[in-house]
């Protein structure tokens with residue numbers, strides 16, 4: 001089964017879902033308290049926002065636009081905090097909520113948007129707080145200002161560092177998950193991701209796209225005769241040759257064993273055959289050398305074309321595999337497209 005490498009936004013959905021429940025429950029509770037205190041506008045805002053959060057819990061489960069909905073939730077959420085801090089009769093302890101802004105912004109919006117969202121709302125929160133509550137005499141008022149400013153900067157910095165490290169680790173893990181450890185080429189999962197991107201690009205620009213399966217010939221013999229270590233070296237050597245014959249717009253991956261796949265953008269099946277022929281010649285020119293002994297390496301390949309042989313990767317690989325089998329049966333060291341054999345010398 002082919003598994004996609006696409007990184008999910010699952011952790012953001014989880015944080016947002018929890019936050020929405022807290023907002024719904026908190027909205028109902030605060031609204032009741034503020035009705036008793038006669039703060040009708042704030043009570044109304046809180047209950048409407050609580051109900052909005054309840055509706056969002058259903059939406060975020062399935063939406064593909066999680067970031068848009070997150071912004072639609074967070075901006076009013078932070079604005080209500082500012083309003084609660086601004087209006088008379090609310091407690092100075094409301095400021096505690098301002099400290100949640102950096103954490104929520106970074107967790108839900110990522111580093112860049114999180115930074116700007118934190119900066120804007122925290123600064124506005126501190127300014128409002130300053131005018132409403134910092135009425136003590138000097139130097140007490142300065143100490144209070146320092147307290148809330150430094151605690152806000154600390155929260156923002158921690159959130160920033162956490163999110164930066166999380167993003168870097170995520171990138172590193174995705175990179176590792178998409179890389180074949182022996183050859184350093186992309187692996188099957190990365191191939192799936194790239195196919196989705198390249199086939200969409202091909203459709204948008206109305207250009208052809210070809211997929212090739214390349215399989216080294218008699219590789220087992222190399223393993224048996226020279227050992228697994230030389231087998232591994234042969235795989236790396238072949239990967240380098242394939243890479244050097246591949247355009248930057250193409251995508252080369254090792255599927256496993258001695259099998260490689262190549263996605264060629266702007267190539268028909270016939271273009272792909274020509275291209276693979278060039279690579280095949282490259283293999284002839286550059287055999288492996290082990291302790292002064294020459295080990296010739298050849299490959300067989302099968303080619304399939306997008307929209308001619310199929311529209312999804314599974315179908316194209318299966319078509320290419322059928323043709324690869326034909327190439328093997330036709331004596332190896334050749335390329336097959338459209339069920340015809342292009343034999344080499």
Ligand SMILES: Nc1nc2c(ncn2[C@@H]2O[C@H](COP(=O)(O)OP(=O)(O)OP(=O)(O)O)[C@@H](O)[C@H]2O)c(=O)[nH]1
Pocket residue numbers: 182215216217218219220221223227228229230231232235256257258328332
């Ligand atoms: N050294 C090494 N060998 C591997 C690796 N993965 C798979 N193999 C070996 O690759 C060999 C593949 O053998 P076969 O499937 O018979 O293929 P072949 O000998 O190339 O024969 P044809 O494909 O029919 O030309 C097996 O001996 C596997 O053990 C690897 O990562 N390193």
